[in-house]
Amino acid sequence: MEFCREIDAPAPVILDEAACVLVLASSGRAAAVPANSTAEALWLEAGSLLVCRGAMEITPASDCHLLVIGFSGEAARQAGDKLTEPLLSDCSACPLAAQEMSALAAAVSRGESELLPALAFRALCSVARADEAPESPGLPPLVAQAVLAIRQNYAGLYGVDELARQLGVSKSHLVRVFTAQMGIGPGQYLIQTRLDAAKVLLAQRDYSLDVIASLCGFSGANYLCKVFKKHTGQTPGTFRALHAGAAPSPARLSELESALYT
Template identity: 80%
Template sequence: MILTSRGRAAVVYPPGTGEALWMEAGGLLLCSDSVEITPASECHLLAIGFSGTAAQEFGSRLSRPLLSDCNACPLAAQEMSALAAAVARDETELLPALAFRVLCSVSKADEAEETPGLPPLVAQAVLAIRQNYAGLYGVDELARQLGVSKSHLVRVFTAQMGTGPGQYLIQTRIEAAKVLLAQRDYSLEVIASLCGFSGANYLCKVFKKHTGQTPGMFRALHIGASPSPVHLSELEGALYT
C-alpha cells in the first residue's frame, strides 16, 4: 500500500501498458501486484509491503489497484506512520499488532461507495466507528467528535441504520474479535485490547451475549476451518520512502 503525503504521481497498472491513475496528496493506493509510479512533481510517498497469509488473503480481494483518499479511511496515514516508525526503530515485537491495525484501517477504503444515500452525519458516524472502534470510549465521545448532541446522533443513526450507534460499535468490535480469535497466537487480553474492550472478562461477557458462544468456543470451531490458517505474526512490514 502506498500513501502520498505530498505532491502528485501517475500510477500505471499493469506497468508500461495500463491506463494511468493519478495520486494526489492524501491519496492511498492499495495493490496486490506491481505498479509503475511516475512523479509528476516533487512528491513524498510512503510504501509498505506485507507478506504472509493474512496479506495474501487481503490482496486476493483486489481485482485491480484501488485508489482512495484518506477521507474514507482517516486513520490509515496515522497507522502507516506508526508502523513505519516501528520498522525504522527495529521494534520487531510491535510489528504484528501494528500491521494488523494498518490492514484494519484500510480495509474499508471503498466504504463510501457501500453506503449510498445515507445522511452525512450517519455516514460520518459509520466511518468513524469502523475506523476507530478500538479507540472510541462510547457514543458520548463519538457525538463530540461529530459536533452534535448524543441524543440527536442516536435518533438520526437509529432511524437510518435500524440500530443505535452504541450497538453498532459493539458489533463492529465483535466482528474484529472474530478475526483475531481465529489466530492461535493472540490471548484474550490482547484481543480485548486491540478491539476496544476493557479486558478479557468483558470481552467474554459481551461476545457470549451477542453470539451465543464464548470466545473459546468460537475459536475452537473456526481455528481449523481454513487449510491455510492466517497467522498475523507472519506479517512483515517493509518501508520504502
C-alpha cells in the same frame, strides 16, 4: 510484512511484488503503472493512496514523498485477492490509513519487531473500505458519519458520548436518529462492530485475549469474555476452537474493522 520504505528521490522506482502493497503519498506528484506494462498511469498526489499487489513502477513528476509498505500473510492475501487492478483512493473512505501506516513505519524504524504483526493488521484494516464512498448510501448524513466513525475507529472510541462530541451533536439526538435508521442504537452498533473484529482475530490470529481485547476496544480480557458470551452464547475460547483457521469471506472482512485491517 515484506517491506517498508520511503521514496523521496526523483528517479523511477520499481516496487517489489507482495500479497498487498500500500503506497501513501504525503507530498508531490508521481505516476504509477504496473511494471512492464503500457497501461495508463495512475497519478498519486498528496493525500492519495494506492492499493495493489503486483510489481509497480513509480515515476515522480516532482519532488514527492511516498510511504510504501508491502504485506504478506493470510489477511494480506485476502485483501490482495479482491483487487482485479490497482486501486487509487483519495482516502476519504479510510481516513485512518495515513495514521496507521505511519505508526507501522515508525515501529519498523525503531526495530520494535514485537509490535509489527498487530500494527500491520491495523494498517490493512484501515484501508479495507478504500474503494467505498465516504458515506453510506441512503442514510441521513449524521447516521452515515456515525457509522463510518464507528467502523473506522471502533477500537479507540470510548463510547457514544465521545462519538456525539466528534459529530457535534447531543448524545440524545444521535441515539434517536441513529436508532430510527439502523434499528439499534449507536452503542449497540459499536459493540457489534467490536465483536465482529474479535471474531476475525480469534479465528485468524493466535493473540491472547488481552491483546484481542485491546485491539478491538474492550477494556480487558474479562470484559471481552463477558460481552462475547452475552451476545454469542459462547466463550471466546470456544469460538476460537470451533472456527480456528476458518477464513472469512473478503466481503465480510471489508464489512468489519477499519482500525485493524487488520
